[in-house]
Amino acid sequence: MTNPAPSNARARIAPAGLMFLAITSVGWGFNWPVTKFLLGELPPLTLRGVTGVIGALLLAALALARRQSLHVDRALWPRLLLAAVLNVTGWMVLMGLALLWLPASETALIAYTMPVWASLLAWPVLGERPTLLRTVSLVMAFAGLAAIMGGNGVTASAAKLPGILMALAGSIGFALGTVLAKKLPLDMPPIPAAAWQIGLGCFPVAIVGLAIETTVLGKVSQLGWWLLIYSTLIQFCIAYVSWFAALSRLPASVAAIGTMAVPVIGVVASAIALHEPLGPIQIVALLFTLAGVVLATRS
Numbered sequence: 001m002t003n004p005a006p007s008n009a010r011a012r013i014a015p016a017g018l019m020f021l022a023i024t025s026v027g028w029g030f031n032w033p034v035t036k037f038l039l040g041e042l043p044p045l046t047l048r049g050v051t052g053v054i055g056a057l058l059l060a061a062l063a064l065a066r067r068q069s070l071h072v073d074r075a076l077w078p079r080l081l082l083a084a085v086l087n088v089t090g091w092m093v094l095m096g097l098a099l100l101w102l103p104a105s106e107t108a109l110i111a112y113t114m115p116v117w118a119s120l121l122a123w124p125v126l127g128e129r130p131t132l133l134r135t136v137s138l139v140m141a142f143a144g145l146a147a148i149m150g151g152n153g154v155t156a157s158a159a160k161l162p163g164i165l166m167a168l169a170g171s172i173g174f175a176l177g178t179v180l181a182k183k184l185p186l187d188m189p190p191i192p193a194a195a196w197q198i199g200l201g202c203f204p205v206a207i208v209g210l211a212i213e214t215t216v217l218g219k220v221s222q223l224g225w226w227l228l229i230y231s232t233l234i235q236f237c238i239a240y241v242s243w244f245a246a247l248s249r250l251p252a253s254v255a256a257i258g259t260m261a262v263p264v265i266g267v268v269a270s271a272i273a274l275h276e277p278l279g280p281i282q283i284v285a286l287l288f289t290l291a292g293v294v295l296a297t298r299s
Contacts, residue, residue, distance in 0.1 A: 024240075024243040030269050033266065034230055038231065039096070042215060044100060047209075048205055049202045049210075059191055063192045068192050076186060082180065084199075088202060091173065101163025103274075112260055112263045117172045126182055126252060190248070194241045198236055
């Protein structure tokens, strides 16, 4: 007599997917204060677009060195372009601009309401009916983020409203891209898939940035150059490849909830590097958020 196949969502959670998700969270988390610092030396569209294009070229070179084809079937182009717009262009532009109105920690926290939208979209689009444990984990993580936002005094003031709206729009767009990536998967290895999405997503941003913004490379400090290397190699090359690899191995809602570790890392890194607020209330809320993320990975 054979054992019945597990029917719950936990059976679909691969350890490799959780490892890739952890790599993504660390890479993207530290990039929030990095980007906030670099925006003091470079304009937003040029910064996000050019580093993304360079990162895509590096990934393409790596794919070729690993003998992975960069060929894209004609039938895949529409979904590849849609993924690039939602996962890269919209996210990069809207979050980069949001940082002009908001501190890095607040932008990260608003941006990662993304799991809420992803969980809501995954049900009708993918049929991923939320389990009780997954719902509890989402509520825990989101409550932690809400407590941090309240503790830091995040308000929808007239001065901050453009940044808040841009961060929310980018968050919803990325959530839609996450869900559609499961609905309309790209039959490509993670490295070529990331190279194409980042390249297609960042190229128009770079063109517009170079056309309308004034970039003075002489203003970039020595630290700024090192952070540019980090942003290019870690954010675009390593973290994005890890994200697509994680998404191919995990349910969309679990992957989305797992990214709530990103603002936790971003808030702590911003407090250390940029001296943004981090008191006892925020620390407890961060631990509560992390507990929700851990619970999600076990749901």
